Amino acid sequence: MSPNISPTVAVIGGGISGATAALHLAELGLNITLIEKNKGLVSGPPICHLHAGGNLYREISVSQCIELLKQSIDSVRLFPHTINQRPTIIAVPHTDGGDPNHLLERLDQIKSCYAQLVERDPRNKVIGEPEDYYRLIFREELDELATRAQPSNPQTIDDWLIPFAKHTDLDGLKYPVVAVQEYGWSVFRIAATTSLALEALPNCTLLTESKLLSMTEKGDKWELTYSDREMNTHSFVVDYVINACGYETGNVDDMAKLPRRRMVEFKAAYVTQWQQSDEKWPEVIFHGPRGSVDGMAQLTPYVDGTFQLHGMTKDITLFDDGLVSSCQESSQPKLPQRLINKINNGWREHERLTRSERAIRHMSRFIPDYATATEYGVPLFGAQQIPGDDETLRAADVTFSGHHYARIEVVKGSSAYEAVRKVVSHWGLFDYKNHTIEELHPKSQSMSAQQVECKACQLATERGYPVSLAKYYGSEI
Secondary structure (H helix, E strand, O other), X not given: OOOOOOOEEEEEOOOHHHHHHHHHHHHOOOEEEEEOOOOOOOXXXXXXXXXXXXXXXXXXXXXXXXXXXXXXXXXXXXXXXXEEOXXXXXXXXXXXXXOHHHHHHHHHHHHHHXXXXXXXXXXXXXXOOHHHOEEEEOHHHHHHHOOOOOOXXXXXXXXXXXXXXXXXXXXXXXXXXXXXXXXXXXXXXXXXXXXXXXXXXOXXXXXXXXXXXXXXXXXXXXXXXXXXXXXXXXXXXXXXXXXXXXXXXXXXXXXXXXXXXXXXXXXXXXEEEOOOOOOOOOXXXXXXXXXXXXXXXXXXXXXXXXXXXEEOOOOOOOOOOOEEEOEOOEOOOOOOHHHHHHHHHOOOHHHHHHHHHHHHHHHHOOOHHHHHOEEOOOOEEEEEEEEOOOOOOOOOOEEEXXXXXXXXXXXXXXXXXXXXXXXXXXXXXXOOOOOOXXXXXXXXXOOOHHHHHHHHXXXXXXXXXXXXXXXXXXXXX
């Protein structure tokens, strides 16, 4: 290839992995073609927080927590207008067998790592001051905070704790409770940022509502054939292929004849409205054994009294036969048809209402007043891949097979940027030298918060969700 000709890369899949990959590669000046079967980008499984330290997952290793911390920091710098700046409260109920003090050693290690990253580069200070990364709160403090009125623009951890102290069944918890600078992450503002940037980059071709039909090696290149929204068939040749198809990554592996073991898990979160709430809540995690009736309950706040709920039980967020593995015949794990029908055709109203009501009841075990909340629209749902055969894996990024073929295999969205950087380095597509994240992405960095939020609200409406999920939520600067 002539040194004056930019390589061509096909990115298959426009979820957070594919959209991030296409954005980064196009900003570097490569010629990108992105194929996405849906109408828009980043419309897959629910994303509601960064996982800046992996504190929601007690079962994962410290090394995974630190990897998620680093990846989350880079993601905030790449997508500065997608963060909801509010803390997360981690509580251990008496119904859970855990001890909140067991979190402390890990939290100290993550805090130390964050401080080192900020010392190395002040631009990494994106989730507050390192010394404030976490704080322990005891019962006496919560009893006192319950007597206060919350300021209209909460700034301190104490400010954010007030509604939690007032409404939570404090007798049902073990102490201390932990407050962590784990910020929210808006899936709709991620979709807005990548859509606006890629549409404005002349070296990126967006093929939405398009389906990959086949791919074949042609010497040192790949020929891809796809059908467009009018069902017309087209083919093109590229130098490199990135498989970023999320839970359907195995289908492309099968086309490429490059097998890979993986699992797929279908999960859902439920959109509810609690009109009784006129305060700004933090995100709250009530730990519990996954898959049991006491499974973890997660309350994620948005504007206008809108809350997203997870309940890690088999009749709320998890599903019977919702975790499946690949086999020798195919790299694509096979979900039950009823779950495939949800992904392709949406939910039946009865099941949507029933599971939303169960999620509300589950949360009201810990926040009794939440029993007055109501279902508020389409669940946030989808399937995520887990490469390999360890269902507890949370920090994953990319693998390479064959010739000029890469799979971006993220479990958490914050891993997507590191994954594409590894692709670039592995294939020698760009010399990063000392360029900062900000310098490498002039198009996406040039957008204003207002532009991103306006586009995000438009996407939420088009997809049938309340615009409250797309708006900024958190401390006003």
